[in-house]
Amino acid sequence: MSLPTQKMGPSEALVETLAANGVTHVFGIVGSAFMDALDIFPAAGIQFVPVAHEQGAIHMADGYARASGRHGVCIAQNGPGVTNFVTGVAAAYWAHSPVVFITPESGTLGMGLGGFQETEQLPIFSKITRYQGHVNNPKRMAEIAARCFDRAMLEMGPTQLNIPRDYFYGEIEAAIAKPMRIAHGPGDSAALDEAAALLAQARFPVMLAGGGVIMAGAANETIALAEALGAPVCTSYLHNDAFPASHPLWAGPLGYQGSKAAMKLIAQADVVLALGTRLGPFGTLPQHGMDYWPRNARIIQVDADPKMLGLVKPISVGIHGDARATAAALLERLRRRGPAGEADRAARAAQIKAEKQAWEAELDGWTHERDPFSVAVARDSAYMHPRQLLRELERAMPAGVMVSTDIGNICSVSNSYLRFEQPRSMFAAMSFGNCGYAFPVICGAKVAAPERPAIAYVGDGAWGISFNELLTCAREKIGVTVVVFNNGQWGAEKKNHVDFYSQRFQGVNLESPSWAGVARAFGCEGFTVDKLSDVGPALRAAIKAQADGRCTVLEMMVTQELGDPFRRDALAKPVRYLDKYKSYV
Ligand SMILES: Cc1ncc(C[n+]2csc(CCOP(=O)(O)OP(=O)(O)O)c2C)c(N)n1
Numbered sequence: 001m002s003l004p005t006q007k008m009g010p011s012e013a014l015v016e017t018l019a020a021n022g023v024t025h026v027f028g029i030v031g032s033a034f035m036d037a038l039d040i041f042p043a044a045g046i047q048f049v050p051v052a053h054e055q056g057a058i059h060m061a062d063g064y065a066r067a068s069g070r071h072g073v074c075i076a077q078n079g080p081g082v083t084n085f086v087t088g089v090a091a092a093y094w095a096h097s098p099v100v101f102i103t104p105e106s107g108t109l110g111m112g113l114g115g116f117q118e119t120e121q122l123p124i125f126s127k128i129t130r131y132q133g134h135v136n137n138p139k140r141m142a143e144i145a146a147r148c149f150d151r152a153m154l155e156m157g158p159t160q161l162n163i164p165r166d167y168f169y170g171e172i173e174a175a176i177a178k179p180m181r182i183a184h185g186p187g188d189s190a191a192l193d194e195a196a197a198l199l200a201q202a203r204f205p206v207m208l209a210g211g212g213v214i215m216a217g218a219a220n221e222t223i224a225l226a227e228a229l230g231a232p233v234c235t236s237y238l239h240n241d242a243f244p245a246s247h248p249l250w251a252g253p254l255g256y257q258g259s260k261a262a263m264k265l266i267a268q269a270d271v272v273l274a275l276g277t278r279l280g281p282f283g284t285l286p287q288h289g290m291d292y293w294p295r296n297a298r299i300i301q302v303d304a305d306p307k308m309l310g311l312v313k314p315i316s317v318g319i320h321g322d323a324r325a326t327a328a329a330l331l332e333r334l335r336r337r338g339p340a341g342e343a344d345r346a347a348r349a350a351q352i353k354a355e356k357q358a359w360e361a362e363l364d365g366w367t368h369e370r371d372p373f374s375v376a377v378a379r380d381s382a383y384m385h386p387r388q389l390l391r392e393l394e395r396a397m398p399a400g401v402m403v404s405t406d407i408g409n410i411c412s413v414s415n416s417y418l419r420f421e422q423p424r425s426m427f428a429a430m431s432f433g434n435c436g437y438a439f440p441v442i443c444g445a446k447v448a449a450p451e452r453p454a455i456a457y458v459g460d461g462a463w464g465i466s467f468n469e470l471l472t473c474a475r476e477k478i479g480v481t482v483v484v485f486n487n488g489q490w491g492a493e494k495k496n497h498v499d500f501y502s503q504r505f506q507g508v509n510l511e512s513p514s515w516a517g518v519a520r521a522f523g524c525e526g527f528t529v530d531k532l533s534d535v536g537p538a539l540r541a542a543i544k545a546q547a548d549g550r551c552t553v554l555e556m557m558v559t560q561e562l563g564d565p566f567r568r569d570a571l572a573k574p575v576r577y578l579d580k581y582k583s584y585v
């Protein structure tokens with residue numbers, strides 16, 4: 001049934017479509033290109049959140065989307081404002097965030113003449129968006145805007161709404177579409193039967209819960225399924241919030257700096273149920289010297305994007321389904337078959353407990369890194385060992401906390417110490433891996449969920465990329481807490497110099513001002529912490545300040561020791577052929 005149309009301006013059609021999709025916040029920097037629409041945001045109940053840099057705006061929209069499950073929205077001036085979005089769009093793409101980024105472009109009558117702030121805005125984003133809507137006629141504003149919102153949800157990723165700036169003006173007849181939300185469903189019933197049969201007969205079933213569990217709201221179904229099977233549940237890389245850490249079947253995260261318990265358990269699996277995960281190549285890399293992926297196991301993979309099935313790892317059964325609907329359908333089938341997962345259930349439970357205890361004990365004893373470089377640099381330092389600091393922060397975490405993590409050595413090591421009870425709690429820079437992600441993302445998450453404590457973990461190098469958004473926190477009263485790991489170096493990259501380049505350090509040592517002082521200069525709170533005993537009280541005080549909309553930077557002084565590197569797989573010892581470079585090995 002077609003909806004009745006009404007006379008309106010294209011700006012009104014756009015803003016009405018935002019409102020119809022429940023948009024309450026739009027992040028961006030003001031620009032003439034979209035002022036006609038911006039003008040009526042307040043009347044539509046939409047708050048414009050002005051930021052310091054458009055990369056901050058897109059990351060905030062990403063954090064908003066990841067925390068809320070609703071669209072994150074941002075907008076920028078055509079040309080330079082829009083190109084500032086690029087990194088954040090790529091990050092949102094790999095984080096599967098339903099972000100709609102609105103890109104006004106130069107006017108149709110000047111396009112191609114090399115006027116002001118002109119660039120072709122569709123090709124730039126073509127490989128990092130799920131859908132690009134281009135308003136090719138003002139009369140289609142509402143239709144194309146609505147499609148961007150629908151597709152962002154359907155395809156779980158960023159969509160671009162590109163609007164020539166002259167198309168905001170005029171008089172059109174338009175209808176505002178109702179949001180169209182298409183369910184993915186549980187998947188093919190023969191595949192579900194096959195999967196249930198494999199699971200029912202498994203000797204050592206293991207579940208791997210991924211981002212799809214979080215996005216689908218499948219927490220309860222995942223727990224029920226794990227309990228029915230008596231299967232340990234590992235979480236996929238950087239989705240530590242896909243299963244509650246206090247549950248007896250929780251095994252911890254796989255991948256870089258993940259849980260040895262999880263790795264040892266999945267290594268024994270004869271059947272793996274990979275629920276809502278694309279099994280990305282980085283997430284199952286060998287770790288702690290363990291190549292744990294069970295190559296001989298039967299793998300059942302469930303993903304809402306069918307193109308991900310069997311893409312990276314060979315699988316036995318692929319199910320194109322929504323994690324929640326599929327988990328429920330599998331549970332139903334297992335119940336019909338009678339008791340499942342009975343073989344060795346008690347032995348499995350005992351083993352899960354034992355592996356977890358062993359890993360906790362190992363983490364407790366693992367107070368510092370033990371490689372020669374780390375031992376040498378930490379010996380004369382009065383600062384905290386990063387691992388001890390991370391354990392201390394873990395102990396002080398408030399209930400219901402949201403934590404974003406950046407890319408860096410200490411942020412990566414934190415993977416072992418970040419445990420959550422509820423989904424939509426961990427917002428790591430996912431596989432795009434850009435330094436500077438965590439801070440703006442937690443700002444967006446806090447705007448979406450102001451009642452939840454919000455913490456960003458950021459290395460001092462990555463902080464240099466992103467601290468400009470302290471301005472936004474101070475101006476807009478966004479009460480988040482930033483833990484800056486001050487080790488005076490781009491540590492993750494320095495680790496490669498240590499392991500592969502005979503400690504020829506280049507561009508990795510950092511001299512910084514007092515980051516606590518910088519925070520205060522920006523109108524935020526700033527404290528330097530160099531003693532373990534001060535960590536808990538400092539974090540608790542900072543969390544308390546969040547209620548008053550105060551942002552606090554806790555500058556943590558840590559030694560220069562470095563944990564395992566990111567990419568042993570991707571580097572090689574240098575080989576030189578020219579005399580000039582012979583010593584560079
Ligand atoms: C935007 C961007 N630039 C460069 C890199 C390469 N890179 C990866 S980790 C890293 C070092 C991070 O240093 P810091 O934030 O201080 O954390 P640390 O490793 O010292 O804990 C760099 C430069 C990146 N991932 N992203």
Ligand SMILES: [Mg+2]
Binds near residue numbers: 459461486489491
């Ligand atoms: Mg650093």
